[in-house]
Amino acid sequence: MLFIRQRLGRVVVVCAIAVTVFTSFTATPAQAWPGAELNRAMYGVNGQLLGRATWFSADTGYYWNGLIEVHDLFCDQDNGIIAALYAFRGGEWQRTTLASVRGCGSSNYVDVKKAPAGPYVGDRIRFRVCKLLPNGTWIDCYDQYAINEPM
The missing domain is CATH 1.20.5 (Single alpha-helices involved in coiled-coils or other helix-helix interfaces)
Incomplete structure (x- = not known):
């Protein structure tokens, strides 16, 4: 027992x-949307890591409304990485911030503008990351969505 x-x-x-x-x-x-940070790595056709981009939401950056960082990690001449932040307003996507980088091992950090030029806290946002060709063409874009909320 x-x-x-x-x-x-x-x-x-x-x-x-x-x-x-x-x-x-x-x-x-x-959460219906991802958190207060979105990351995207970009790969070449052979699987090599070309670069990456990250968006940080409100409460970061110079204006306390976010930050975008982009990194070119592959030595492929004048190709690069570009990232754009859009806010959904008036039934359409409006681009608020753009960051790009070219050059092997280069990085760029861009503060998201204060509203109304940048997104308001609570705005639905789209973070688009693309490969950037030497002539300025964006290709192989990838979109992610979130809400601009404090971290």
Whole structure:
């Protein structure tokens, strides 16, 4: 009988730990949009990492309305990476901030403008990252969406 009590006690302890862990993970509210930071890496046709771009939302940057950083990580002459931030206003996407970089190992950091030129806190935003050709053409663009919220 003592053996059964010991096993039952262990089962109760293990179940209590499992419930605690499960509720701590599920207690976090689900978000309809990604968090306050979006990242995108850009790859070449052979899988090489060409560069990356990151958008940080409100409460960062010089104007406390966000920051875009872009990095060109591949030595391929005059090609580069370009990133654009758009705010959804009046039923359409309006570009608010643009950042680009060209040159092996180069980086560029651009502060998102204050509203109304930049997005308001709470605005739905689109973060577009593209490969930038020497003639200025944007190709292979990738869009991500979020809400401009404090971090």
